[in-house]
Amino acid sequence: MQSNPQLNANGELRHLLSIEGLPREVLLGILDTAASFVGVTEREVKKVPILRGKSVFNLFFEPSTRTRTTFEIAAKRLSADVINLNIAASSQTKGESLLDTVANLSAMQADVFVVRHASSGAPFLIAQHVKAHEHVINAGDGRHAHPTQGLLDLYTIRHYKRDFSRLTVAVVGDVLHSRVARSLIHGLTTLSTPEVRVIGPKTLLPTGVESLGVRVFHDMREGLRGADVVVMLRLQSERMRGALLPSAQEFFKHYGLTAEKLALARPDAIVMHPGPMNRGVEIDSSVADGPHSVILPQVTFGIAVRMAVMSMVAGTS
């Protein structure tokens, strides 16, 4: 695979696999299209007929109720038929390979595959093998990318802050394991955000993370100083078992977002979280429910963004 597999010969979005590799115009086009869909989600008849007759298959190899539900809602609002397949990891060991699973579904007239997989790169492999009229949307692959989440984060930032070119954005927490962080960082740098910071202990920051275009901070107070946007990442309990962290308590003390630490950011800073939140681990309840938090609007925007992505890819040939 030499050329960018997401774009067709005309530079249109055929699949959405990662934010990395999307030209700026395509990225902005998705955000603009999402804005049109926000209107739809706000009126009484929340449906448009654009994907009527098309089938969207949610292929979730990693369980997830939230993301799957938002994709399902988005597809139904586009009048598409939605089929959910929760393929637990164990059924893969029953022998059917990833590509065989996809080939079987393809035989059932699929138009869009929304794929979540534990292995980085799985959606790229699928995209290499689908038919010309089939489209792949990456709903999260391993640690690599979660492009629709990155897009809805970008949409949220644009909604509240308008101009990326003046912003300082801080991403806090387990960047090492976070596909959300990687997607957001690529999006921010593509849209010329001048200062993107990652804040976390060394054990949770990947090797050579600066090469993504970010400034590294291990001191959260220093990292939050003057930030316009604070994005908190989820900390999974497995990290304590993997010798990456001693305890949730110590993590919260140094890297949890409290009102006191948030006060170091700009007075009009917004606080984001991809969800689901671990209250008291990465974020204090007072902040999560406070005036700076835009965590709930993120969810609404997420539906419009996914509607935009689905209607853009399903329309390319």
Place this chain on the structure above:
Amino acid sequence: MKILIRNGRVVDPASGRDAVGDVAIADGRICESLAGEPERVIDARGLVVAPGLIDLSARLREPGFEYKATLESEMDAAVAGGVTSLACPPDTDPPLDEPGLVDMLRRRAKALSRARVYPVGALTVQLAGERLTEMAELAEAGCVAFSQANAPLSDTQVLWRALQYAATFGFPVWLRAEDYCLARGGVAHDGEVATRLGLPGIPAFAETIALGALLELVRASGARLHVCRLSSAGAVQLMRAAKAEGLPVSCDVGAHYVHLSDMDLGYFDSHCRLTPPLRSQRDREALSAGLADGTIDCMCSDHTPVDEDQKQLPFSEAEPGATGLELLLPLALKWGALRNLPLAKTMARITSDPARILGVQSGRLAPGAPADVVVFDPQASVRIGAGMLRSQGKNTPFLGYELEGRVRYTLVAGKPVYESA
């Protein structure tokens, strides 16, 4: 049979010869000249005549993995690639930890009358890293050295004992340097590319930490150590110092590693899923330079046929390995050309140098030496593809590439075993 190979550019790294001339073969050996008329004349005008290639690592997949490849197909591949001698690692199924298995493998290979096969025996029983194998018995059955292949040996005490025991008999030990715990779970070089792609990484110091430990154990035990498949700049530095110190050590590099780096992973290309992983461009450069200055003794193919199903998987799930027997020559020539080396020096790295490590008489064109010869066209190019590969392993990052160096004749013990137009 009396054969005369005429008017070729004869390149014999061991003697330094590089000139147009003839090579005479009789009774399976190179000779000064032929008494009487040759039964066969090979016209080698415009071609290079060199010792047959010696590959220190080629997996033949037998016994146990016949669905991946068979002795027949892989031996065909070997001679098609100009390889006349190869050493095969012990990670068959069952592993080569019993004299009976080694014996059977040698007989099967000999019966096929293609390349010479030198089995490398398992260092520990079942390669499990706990109990020593009967090395003396295995050596008698034909093992030329002892190895763990890619299986870990994390109990350093067992490692020390194994080296001491091997040193007792003077058996060489061939080991890949990798700290099992640091490499655990990793599938790619721990660097910027793995960070971007979200792949768990294996840091370069997983190799250097293990190599440092190995070298200490060599000092303590006196064992002869050959380090397999160097992958990092740090390892090259350690080997340079170890050789300067006079330790009985040698090492090799896989042909892919002087050409590719982690940048070649591209969009998760599982053909680049290899063990050890492809590291950074800086590491690649150090490996290439190390091979040129002799710190790294030789290049091998590390031929590992993997069936396509095991490659058509997400990167971290795909089976590591690449086919290599038929690419060793062109990849070596390409490396030599990029570094502007004289042909004799390039060829040394795949003939006389591995011969020295293997301890065999082949790898040179001196009179009396076994007549293992390759005749190839250095200018003719080959397009790498599933169709032209005789190996059952069609898995290579070089699919679709045009590489120069086409084998025309391969002779083993004075008998032509491969010919092509």
Place this chain on the structure above:
Amino acid sequence: MKPLPDAESLCAGLVAELRPLIGPNTAMIGLYTGGVWLAERLHAELALAQPLGTMDIAFYRDDYNKQGLARDPKRTRIPFTVGGRDLLLVDDVLYTGRTVRAAMNELFDYGRPASISLVVLADRGGRELPICAQHCGAKVDVPADMRLRLRRGDDGKLRLELERAE
């Protein structure tokens, strides 16, 4: 070929035609992009009570399978309730009728209007659906390989233009 009519005088003509029909229940919606410019003028001159609605039909087009999603969708804004309303749907040029069909479908997803009247500046014929304009500035002949467009100058003045169709 006949010269194109003057958009400004056509506009004035429509205003005169519509003025007696405006009531408290009347509302106006312009279709992007030319229809919105025309609607802005009409809305201002007719001094309608309800704010102007603007509509983009991107999600209701019938050519999605061939053309994909339109490149630069605008946002539909209807700042009044549609149910029970007498609506004036405004577009610059009426041609095949597909745009109006899509607009009506979209409109009905907002509510059930009492009536819809179509107002266009120019009708170039070539209908492919049973759609007609209740109020039309002028009939214009346009060659098949050309497109008729409304343009708005920096001074706000409207004019009709022909350009080659892709």
